Amino acid sequence: MSGRKKTLLKVIILGDSGVGKTSLMQQFVNNKFSHQYKATIGADFLTKEITIDNNKQVSLQIWDTAGQERFQSLGVAFYRGADCCVLCYDVTNEKSLNNLTSWKDEFLVQSNVTNPQDFPFIIIGNKIDVDDSKKIPSLQKKLQNITNNQLGGLNYPVFETSAKEGINVEAAFEVIAKMALQQEELNDANGHDVSDDYNDAINIHLESEYSGCAC
Amino acid sequence: MSTNDNESDNSVRGKVSSSLSSAQIKGPVSLTPTSILPSSSGPTLALNLENVSKGVTRAIDYTSDQLLSSGPRLSVVSSGSTSDYLLQRQISQEEYEGLTEDFEGDEDDETEDHDTEELHNIISDIIRYERNNTINVNSLMSEISYLDLDMFPNPDGLVDEMAYYRQHIEPSKSDSQQEFHYKNKHFFIFSLAGKPIYSFNGSDEIIMGYMGILTTIISTFEENINEEIKSIMVGDRLKIVALNKNPIVLVSISSISYELMALNKSDLGLELDDEIQTNDDKEENHTIRSKEDLILINQLSTIYNYLLSILSKPVIERNFTNRMNYDLRRILTSLDFQNIDALCMRLSYGLPITKEIDNNLLDTSSFGFFISELLDSSIQSINITNTTRTRLNNILLSCKKLKIKQPEEVKSDAISSYFSSVTSSAVEEKYLAEDLLFSLLSTSNKILGYMKPKNHSLSNDDLKIVLNLISSSSNSLQFTEDLWVPLCLPNFNPNGFLYVFVKRINLSDYFKSGIQVQPLDIVLISSNKNSFYQMQEVSIHIIYMIIKNVDVLNTLTQELISSSKLSIYKDIKVPTIKHFIYKLKKSNQFIMNDIIHVNNDRSMNSILQLIYFYSVLHNTKSVKIRSKLRSTYNKSNISSTTIPSATLSAIPNMKLTYTRWNFPHTSVTGFMLSDNDYEFYCLCNVPVSSKDLITHTLKIIKWCEKNKKRLFFGSGVVF
Numbered sequence: 001m002s003g004r005k006k007t008l009l010k011v012i013i014l015g016d017s018g019v020g021k022t023s024l025m026q027q028f029v030n031n032k033f034s035h036q037y038k039a040t041i042g043a044d045f046l047t048k049e050i051t052i053d054n055n056k057q058v059s060l061q062i063w064d065t066a067g068q069e070r071f072q073s074l075g076v077a078f079y080r081g082a083d084c085c086v087l088c089y090d091v092t093n094e095k096s097l098n099n100l101t102s103w104k105d106e107f108l109v110q111s112n113v114t115n116p117q118d119f120p121f122i123i124i125g126n127k128i129d130v131d132d133s134k135k136i137p138s139l140q141k142k143l144q145n146i147t148n149n150q151l152g153g154l155n156y157p158v159f160e161t162s163a164k165e166g167i168n169v170e171a172a173f174e175v176i177a178k179m180a181l182q183q184e185e186l187n188d189a190n191g192h193d194v195s196d197d198y199n200d201a202i203n204i205h206l207e208s209e210y211s212g213c214a215c
Numbered sequence: 216m217s218t219n220d221n222e223s224d225n226s227v228r229g230k231v232s233s234s235l236s237s238a239q240i241k242g243p244v245s246l247t248p249t250s251i252l253p254s255s256s257g258p259t260l261a262l263n264l265e266n267v268s269k270g271v272t273r274a275i276d277y278t279s280d281q282l283l284s285s286g287p288r289l290s291v292v293s294s295g296s297t298s299d300y301l302l303q304r305q306i307s308q309e310e311y312e313g314l315t316e317d318f319e320g321d322e323d324d325e326t327e328d329h330d331t332e333e334l335h336n337i338i339s340d341i342i343r344y345e346r347n348n349t350i351n352v353n354s355l356m357s358e359i360s361y362l363d364l365d366m367f368p369n370p371d372g373l374v375d376e377m378a379y380y381r382q383h384i385e386p387s388k389s390d391s392q393q394e395f396h397y398k399n400k401h402f403f404i405f406s407l408a409g410k411p412i413y414s415f416n417g418s419d420e421i422i423m424g425y426m427g428i429l430t431t432i433i434s435t436f437e438e439n440i441n442e443e444i445k446s447i448m449v450g451d452r453l454k455i456v457a458l459n460k461n462p463i464v465l466v467s468i469s470s471i472s473y474e475l476m477a478l479n480k481s482d483l484g485l486e487l488d489d490e491i492q493t494n495d496d497k498e499e500n501h502t503i504r505s506k507e508d509l510i511l512i513n514q515l516s517t518i519y520n521y522l523l524s525i526l527s528k529p530v531i532e533r534n535f536t537n538r539m540n541y542d543l544r545r546i547l548t549s550l551d552f553q554n555i556d557a558l559c560m561r562l563s564y565g566l567p568i569t570k571e572i573d574n575n576l577l578d579t580s581s582f583g584f585f586i587s588e589l590l591d592s593s594i595q596s597i598n599i600t601n602t603t604r605t606r607l608n609n610i611l612l613s614c615k616k617l618k619i620k621q622p623e624e625v626k627s628d629a630i631s632s633y634f635s636s637v638t639s640s641a642v643e644e645k646y647l648a649e650d651l652l653f654s655l656l657s658t659s660n661k662i663l664g665y666m667k668p669k670n671h672s673l674s675n676d677d678l679k680i681v682l683n684l685i686s687s688s689s690n691s692l693q694f695t696e697d698l699w700v701p702l703c704l705p706n707f708n709p710n711g712f713l714y715v716f717v718k719r720i721n722l723s724d725y726f727k728s729g730i731q732v733q734p735l736d737i738v739l740i741s742s743n744k745n746s747f748y749q750m751q752e753v754s755i756h757i758i759y760m761i762i763k764n765v766d767v768l769n770t771l772t773q774e775l776i777s778s779s780k781l782s783i784y785k786d787i788k789v790p791t792i793k794h795f796i797y798k799l800k801k802s803n804q805f806i807m808n809d810i811i812h813v814n815n816d817r818s819m820n821s822i823l824q825l826i827y828f829y830s831v832l833h834n835t836k837s838v839k840i841r842s843k844l845r846s847t848y849n850k851s852n853i854s855s856t857t858i859p860s861a862t863l864s865a866i867p868n869m870k871l872t873y874t875r876w877n878f879p880h881t882s883v884t885g886f887m888l889s890d891n892d893y894e895f896y897c898l899c900n901v902p903v904s905s906k907d908l909i910t911h912t913l914k915i916i917k918w919c920e921k922n923k924k925r926l927f928f929g930s931g932v933v934f
Binding site: 006007008010043045046047049059061063076077078080081082083111112114184187 | 406407408409410411419420423424426427428430431433434435438537538539540541542544
């Protein structure tokens with residue numbers, strides 16, 4: 001039972017179809033990359049254990065969802081109880097960048113999290129290995145525009161990664177874990193575990209003739 | 216996933232892992248099970264007959280198709296050599312003729328009690344008809360092995376009982392996919408967010424993905440079809456059953472034949488409806504669960520009840536309120552996980568979790584637990600004289616009359632100053648055991664005496680939780696220590712705790728000679744969490760009352776020693792029947808004899824065999840005798856008043872089941888007889904004529920009825 005102290009975190013990866021969500025996850029968990037594109041059907045689940053801040057054991061349960069519209073009906077089950085949400089876009093696909101907001105909104109609607117402002121999101125721009133000419137023109141400006149105006153003006157951490165080359169992937173997931181853990185600890189501080197207060201004593205009403213009778 | 220390709224040389228493993236390690240949901244989850252999980256290589260076990268050499272296929276040659284079908288017949292011939300089959304048929308034929316002779320001889324026997332004879336005839340008739348209820352088993356060994364029976368899948372054709380146990384039965388938390396997929400049985404508990412809470416087998420890494428898949432399937436059903444998923448049958452040897460207790464979900468996956476049998480009790484329909492309504496208030500309007508899932512559903516309910524008993528419902532709900540990402544494992548201890556492991560073992564196999572599993576003298580309380588579950592939460596009782604039971608109950612009752620001692624003694628002074636409430640009211644006379652609600656005297660998980668208040672009682676499920684608590688703390692429960700734990704009894708009240716005091720006493724301590732007697736447990740259930748010292752004093756009083764009178768002490772000790780070895784042969788003087796279970800329906804309590812009389816051991820092999828035989832016997836559709844009896848009785852003009860109660864008087868919805876397993880060197884006969892008052896099950900592992908079987912069955916039933924007060928603790932004493 002050594003694993004008891006491990007924190008288990010549920011991480012959801014969202015984003016348009018083809019931005020490389022599965023590749024990111026495969027690169028992170030298995031250090032593998034496949035050139036073939038295979039659409040995720042429904043969702044994939046992977047687990048990876050990492051150590052952060054040198055001593056905290058964290059188990060990441062990664063839910064890689066399908067980007068395709070038709071799988072959105074799988075809904076609530078995916079989003080429910082998530083500890084962190086990763087929003088992905090493709091640095092060569094402007095539409096996927098513009099869709100980040102709707103992915104975030106979709107998540108907040110479905111997951112029904114209590115404090116949407118505090119919920120940890122992280123943005124990943126994937127495929128930075130491709131030729132600069134193919135990238136979205138003036139990407140940084142557009143990205144800033146989106147984070148400032150549409151994502152509620154919040155400063156979500158942004159990572160530019162390459163699942164293919166394995167650039168920045170590990171670093172991104174480490175931040176994901178840290179943010180989720182922070183959130184978890186914050187939750188704990190607010191509402192501590194309802195565990196060892198066995199104070200829910202039952203009010204037993206034995207009939208009065210007994211308890212009152214001294215004869 | 217390329218790793219799976221590398222493993223494809225091992226086709227069993229390759230098949231399983233390639234289809235599941237990627238843990239991918241195929242398509243939007245549809246209603247057809249095959250699209251959710253790959254059909255032949257389900258999540259637990261791959262059954263690949265091609266891998267298995269011809270010589271061992273006998274073990275995997277499932278007779279289950281017929282067995283699982285709902286018809287009353289179990290007539291199955293496995294694909295052994297033809298000559299074997301013919302031989303067996305011949306034997307059956309001879310026996311059949313022998314039976315007819317018995318039957319006819321019976322009629323001529325004028326001295327035989329007329330009514331019993333009548334019943335004989337009827338039952339013989341039915342048995343003759345039921346002769347087809349025979350399962351032929353081709354065994355290589357002269358002794359019966361549980362591996363010869365159609366209990367478990369045996370993809371590798373293992374013939375060594377221990378090896379099979381290690382590979383397929385014993386829970387393992389290892390990282391190995393292969394080990395995981397070999398197991399016959401899985402239990403999972405996870406939150407609706409898909410976070411694992413417990414798994415019977417497999418490490419976190421292995422199960423995490425499955426939790427995700429299961430969560431998705433379950434929620435998708437709920438959202439899109441607005442219905443709760445109940446079970447998925449994968450092929451005909453694997454079943455997945457889910458119990459959604461929002462915010463947590465319990466799932467069991469089984470490939471154990473006796474768990475996949477449909478419950479065919481013809482009177483089950485009614486009971487089922489009641490149960491559904493009490494269990495799931497939310498589900499009232501939903502379709503009633505099919506009977507086939509009931510065995511596994513009951514197991515999941517028992518595990519859920521365990522969770523409730525340690526946490527209580529509000530604690531679980533509060534933790535998940537506003538944070539669905541909550542990890543329930545944070546408030547569970549390693550002891551809880553060990554207890555759930557033990558519970559799962561008992562529920563599935565009737566075995567304890569122990570390192571010395573091959574020991575021939577296993578603790579049989581797990582077997583008793585299994586039978587209790589099989590018989591709808593019946594509680595096991597123990598054979599002691601009515602005088603002793605009454606004495607014990609009176610001792611329990613006397614505790615309620617104890618007055619609090621005057622505060623002049625130093626000890627009680629310390630106590631009363633500790634609890635200010637006691638001090639303040641000590642001036643008035645107060646009862647020591649005011650907060651005591653229920654008391655139990657038990658030994659080896661069997662109840663001897665029971666005290667309860669007038670207007671409250673504990674359901675059998677709650678009693679089981681209490682007994683389970685004692686058996687799971689057996690290791691730590693020393694004679695010198697007292698156990699004091701908060702416990703939520705879900706049927707009594709799922710929203711709060713009662714406080715349980717357990718004191719174990721060793722009666723042999725009070726004898727100079729080295730008498731060996733099983734320990735006695737005093738269980739005091741209080742409504743006040745600050746009443747530990749009071750309960751402790753009550754327990755001292757109980758011990759004092761037992762030991763102060765040499766007569767009480769002696770008889771109790773003697774009776775405990777002999778009752779643990781209840782023998783049909785010695786105590787009831789019946790030679791053929793080796794094991795029986797008699798359940799009194801009214802109080803839902805049962806009695807059975809020591810399993811040592813079956814094979815002269817209490818080994819894993821014997822326990823598993825009994826579990827299989829009794830499960831099949833219990834779950835096979837029984838034959839109603841009622842209509843036949845009536846017509847016979849009308850014909851023979853016997854007024855019902857002359858019929859002895861042991862047989863037919865109340866008439867009674869009488870039913871029977873007769874099953875027989877033929878082995879090359881022996882046979883096992885299973886017989887079930889029930890009416891409105893009782894259910895009786897028995898096993899003979901020597902060839903027995905139907906005449907003897909009936910005579911002996913009726914003899915045991917009469918004995919049980921005669922000794923009802925000795926055998927059952929009834930509803931206890933009331934204060």
